[in-house]
Amino acid sequence: MKDRVADFWREDAPVDPVKHTMRPIVTGTSVLGVKCVDGVVIAADTLGSYGSLARFRDIERLMKVNDNVLIGGFGDYADFQHIMKLLNQQTIDDAVIGDGVYRDAPSIHNWLRCVLYNRRTKFNPLWNTIIVAGNTYTGEPYLGYVDKIGVSFEDRSVATGFGAYIAQPMMRRALEENPNMTCVQARELMARCLKVLFYRDCRALNRFHIGVVTRAGCEISGPLSTDTDWSIGANPSGYE
Amino acid sequence: MYRNQYDNDVSVWSPQGRIHQIEYAMEAVKQGAATLGIKGKDYAVVVALKRASSDLSSHQKKIIPIDEHAGISIAGLTSDARILSRFMRTECLNHRYVYGSPLSISRLVSQVGDKAQTGTQIMGRRPYGVGLLVAGCDESGPHIYYICPSSNFYECKCMAIGSRSQSARTYLERHKDEFKNVEDLNELVAHALRALRDCLPNESELTTKNVSVGYVGRGTDFTIKDDEEVAEYLKMIEEEKPAAAPAAPAAGEEALDVQ
Numbered sequence: 001m002k003d004r005v006a007d008f009w010r011e012d013a014p015v016d017p018v019k020h021t022m023r024p025i026v027t028g029t030s031v032l033g034v035k036c037v038d039g040v041v042i043a044a045d046t047l048g049s050y051g052s053l054a055r056f057r058d059i060e061r062l063m064k065v066n067d068n069v070l071i072g073g074f075g076d077y078a079d080f081q082h083i084m085k086l087l088n089q090q091t092i093d094d095a096v097i098g099d100g101v102y103r104d105a106p107s108i109h110n111w112l113r114c115v116l117y118n119r120r121t122k123f124n125p126l127w128n129t130i131i132v133a134g135n136t137y138t139g140e141p142y143l144g145y146v147d148k149i150g151v152s153f154e155d156r157s158v159a160t161g162f163g164a165y166i167a168q169p170m171m172r173r174a175l176e177e178n179p180n181m182t183c184v185q186a187r188e189l190m191a192r193c194l195k196v197l198f199y200r201d202c203r204a205l206n207r208f209h210i211g212v213v214t215r216a217g218c219e220i221s222g223p224l225s226t227d228t229d230w231s232i233g234a235n236p237s238g239y240e
Numbered sequence: 241m242y243r244n245q246y247d248n249d250v251s252v253w254s255p256q257g258r259i260h261q262i263e264y265a266m267e268a269v270k271q272g273a274a275t276l277g278i279k280g281k282d283y284a285v286v287v288a289l290k291r292a293s294s295d296l297s298s299h300q301k302k303i304i305p306i307d308e309h310a311g312i313s314i315a316g317l318t319s320d321a322r323i324l325s326r327f328m329r330t331e332c333l334n335h336r337y338v339y340g341s342p343l344s345i346s347r348l349v350s351q352v353g354d355k356a357q358t359g360t361q362i363m364g365r366r367p368y369g370v371g372l373l374v375a376g377c378d379e380s381g382p383h384i385y386y387i388c389p390s391s392n393f394y395e396c397k398c399m400a401i402g403s404r405s406q407s408a409r410t411y412l413e414r415h416k417d418e419f420k421n422v423e424d425l426n427e428l429v430a431h432a433l434r435a436l437r438d439c440l441p442n443e444s445e446l447t448t449k450n451v452s453v454g455y456v457g458r459g460t461d462f463t464i465k466d467d468e469e470v471a472e473y474l475k476m477i478e479e480e481k482p483a484a485a486p487a488a489p490a491a492g493e494e495a496l497d498v499q
Contacts, residue, residue, distance in 0.1 A: 104341075
């Protein structure tokens with residue numbers, strides 16, 4: 001519609017050309033999430049990659065939306081900042097009305113699904129995958145996934161990017177062996193998964209945040225890191 | 241009083257600081273047939289007296305469902321009520337689509353109030369001539385709200401509006417502190433019908449033809465009962481002493497303050 005010749009001459013036609021997202025620029029890698037009996041734990045490292053350059057090594061990819069919801073962002077960091085701004089404004093608007101109504105995790109998840117799917121339909125996606133973690137209105141833990149093409153679902157464990165291939169099997173096995181995992185155990189699981197990701201994902205960093213939501217509230221802790229052993233890397237064969 | 245000089249437009253104040261058009265709009269509610277709502281512990285109930293414009297026509301529907309968790313009962317201009325109820329339905333639907341959960345009643349009511357306010361301020365428009373009793377249930381429990389043609393809205397424990405509703409308000413005032421402990425839906429409906437009985441014109445009684453009952457609660461979607469389904473509720477209050485003689489018709493109603 002914006003390409004019509006007649007539209008070019010309209011008084012109210014935009015001065016700048018219409019731009020569509022073609023590719024992500026500064027990107028974040030995997031976000032992991034696990035739903036526990038007493039809450040939800042999510043984790044993400046603090047790296048903003050500029051292609052293959054590890055450019056911004058202290059960015060926050062986990063965000064507290066309100067006392068009941070945390071989100072983690074994978075993909076284009078500018079688009080994630082845009083989403084954070086929109087969500088912050090929602091929280092402010094609710095506080096200003098002051099009637100006690102707040103958004104729970106499923107509501108935020110649904111809202112994000114609408115926004116992301118709408119942008120995908122206009123061929124101008126927000127190039128992100130968002131993990132939504134938090135409480136429902138009745139206090140149950142909730143973990144959701146929504147991506148740039150509007151795919152959205154809930155699960156006991158979720159992961160984006162490389163995490164879906166490397167960490168997800170680890171998290172699923174851990175949940176199978178321990179179906180009643182607590183948040184404390186999940187934090188250890190996250191650290192283990194992020195360590196493997198640091199070994200295997202070329203766009204990962206050994207510096208991360210972990211976010212925990214329980215009925216009591218939510219907090220993001222970090223930056224943390226794990227011990228890694230690169231000694232086998234000293235004499236690889238085939239890479240001389 | 242020189243009321244007539246300043247009442248042609250809604251955008252004109254009177255020297256006493258009143259806007260007469262808004263007050264006239266509130267009169268329209270008093271012309272409508274009575275309806276009332278009561279909030280209990282887990283349920284919100286509305287009942288209405290349906291009027292038939294002639295013996296040949298059906299009784300005018302007074303209770304309109306809005307969403308699974310909310311409905312309204314109207315008094316005043318029915319056509320204005322249709323517009324507002326359509327607005328309320330789309331707001332509720334949009335909220336469900338975007339957030340996946342029901343719109344909280346306080347938000348719904350304030351959105352209607354904001355929409356109605358434009359008709360009380362813009363030249364060339366008029367206020368909506370209908371009073372709405374909103375019965376709904378959300379995270380914080382059951383609610384009854386009254387939305388006035390002035391676009392003011394009030395959260396109520398119980399409220400009665402329409403023609404001859406003063407006697408119903410008297411009954412409600414007497415019992416208002418009991419309602420919050422009433423857990424049984426039927427008991428709440430019985431209270432409502434007893435109050436409604438006081439709004440009848442002379443030599444009329446509550447029948448399955450002229451009474452409508454609506455209710456909503458935690459875990460109970462908004463439901464309307466008409467015609468034969470109302471009979472069981474009427475039976476509950478049948479054996480009781482008839483109420484005091486119905487109040488004299490509208491002439492004695494006091495003027496409402498414009499806030």
